[in-house]
Amino acid sequence: MKKKTTEKRLFQYALQFKKKIIIGIIFLMIATALELAGPLIAKTIIDEHVVGVEGTWYELRDHDDRNTVEFSESYYKRADRVEESDEVLSTNTLLQIGRDYYLVEGEVPLLGERKAEDNTVYVRSGAEETTYSGQKISINDIYSFFQPEQRPILLLLGLYVGLLLIAGIFQFYKTFLLQQASNQIVKKMRNDIFEHTQRIPINYYVNQPAGKIVARVTNDTEAIRDLYERVLSIIITSAIYMAGIFVALFILNAKLAIWFLLLVPLIIVWMKLYKYYGTKYNKVIRSTISEINGKINEAIQGMTIIQAFRREKQTKDEFEELNTRHFKFQRKLLKLSALTQYNLVTVFRNIAFVAFIWYFGSASLNLESIISIGMLYAIVDLLTRLFEPVSDIVNQLPLLEQARVAGGRVFELLDLDGEEVNQKEIERYQGNIKFDRVSFAYEEDDYVLKDLSLSINAGETVAFVGHTGSGKSSIMNLLFRFYDPQKGKITIDGHDTSNWSRQQVRSHMGIVLQDPFLFSGTILSNVTMNDPKISRERAIEALRTVGADRFIEKLPKKYDERVTEGGSTYSLGERQLISFARALAFDPAILILDEATANIDTETEMVIQHALDVLKQGRTTLVIAHRLSTIQQANTIFVLEHGNIIEEGNHEALIAEKGTYYQMYKMQQGISQKAI
Incomplete structure (x- = not known):
């Protein structure tokens, strides 16, 4: 299918608000027509009422109407204004020669070179020159010939001013409608692109x-x-x-x-x-x-x-x-x-x-x-x-x-491929997780998880350990559906997660990352995420459960204290506690802790460990941890290396095996003792 051009797509966005645009264009056409009446009105004023006095004038017996001019005790009217009822006595021509006007007996051609001497008028057309007898009109008297033109000139000028005022009204509404439509188009486009980024x-x-x-x-x-x-x-x-x-x-x-x-x-x-x-x-x-x-x-x-x-x-x-x-x-x-x-x-x-x-x-x-x-x-x-x-x-x-x-x-x-956001609620799952021969690569065939299979029962706490790059975080990314595996499948309570939308999979999961992110707002809004389902009381209870109330109660506005972008005014441990409370407030069936205690001081870690003992009841907890001391109570510990599970069991069993986990534990214990 041929891709639409940018111009066509911009035009299609405009069509969504075509009513205002069309009305605006119609107003524009009306305003333009009214404004362009100006030259035509000017032409009429000049040709018919300014220069138009020059031409044929009939002498009448009586003063007829406002178009009749009195001059030398006689009455004259322009030929184009004479009516059938007017009694015409003679025909005359009004000519302008230089700055003077002459009233000449008979009809005189208006084209040709003119000159006057005394009361004799000469008109040359080509090689032929014609002589006429005329009467020079004084400056005072010539105004009487222009007097009938004053009224139509004023009417035409009044008409033009009226048209300009009406045109101004149409121009205003044209500008208002087109700019309003423009802002609505861009508003929709920005909403579309921001929504698409999600x-x-x-x-x-x-x-x-x-x-x-x-x-x-x-x-x-x-x-x-x-x-x-x-x-x-x-x-x-x-x-x-x-x-x-x-x-x-x-x-x-x-x-x-x-x-x-x-x-x-x-x-x-x-x-x-x-x-x-x-x-x-x-x-x-x-x-x-x-x-x-x-x-x-x-x-x-x-x-x-x-x-x-x-x-x-x-x-x-x-x-x-x-x-x-x-x-x-x-x-x-x-x-x-x-x-x-x-x-x-x-x-x-x-x-x-x-x-x-x-x-x-x-x-x-x-x-x-x-x-x-x-x-x-x-x-x-x-x-x-x-x-x-x-x-x-x-x-x-x-x-x-x-x-x-x-x-x-x-x-x-x-145009980037996106997925529809499906927020339709699904029944809260229990939290039985199964990876069935899952293989995953971030870049083409460079697999970071290789034919991995594991099962986690609802309510269990399991931990994943291993050196950097072993695939621990990739397992969490797949479970949370930040990515999808190239091979194999992941199920929760027997349901293939790929059959649910990403939003549905995450609807009963909570996650706490190693580097917590706080949004601009308040401490409470960072816990509730402005979800109306999470009440203020529930959010405060979550913060107290994880022990965040110890530092929050000391703040001037307590739970309504402002948070800047990223939460830079709070320590890493404080941000982590708020992030932990955020996950807890949504009461997840599956809780994921991605190295959540890696950068936290020992005292704060003890607070979180205490909160975890409460949280583990009735939910599946998955922990990625560098500190092996924090996962000794886990039901199962998976040891990963290069995308494969090389050991699994509880802490005591893995220590007894004296394998990779045992070596890692001894190393950390040795470091701890040296630090002491």
């Missing part, structure tokens, strides 16, 4: 720095937000605005509009070229930003080690290398953008105006083709407006490509 198998995160994943959830989606909120909004606005301008141009002069349509393929060709180079540069830039985030996250997490081993300069150099790469490609992108934005639009604009001047300049050689001043003003106004959206579109190309590349990175993460 469905991705844990092995993906082993080789991925946290900063890189964070960059995709935050930085990349922020670039996509710019796409929906600004870029697409501006491009759609500009495209509709351009379409409206072309419609207006076609109304005024279809031939000229066809010539200017050549701008559209030029813009499309340039967008293709920009996409080719912009994609290359943006891919490196976005990837480098992720690496920079990863490096910063790593440096902050390991700052104590960096400072302890005096690695500040090396860390700075590594960061500077990434930063230099980002700067280098950002500069290339800026050069590409600088070449295209202002310069490209300026070239297009200049070419368009040269074509405009040539078109009307050559047309002026034919007197019949000369256009009116109003038409000229309207076309120049529309051409000036045309390059505003062109400039806006070209200026958005960098952000468009940036968002497209960011979208590709986001969808790359979303």
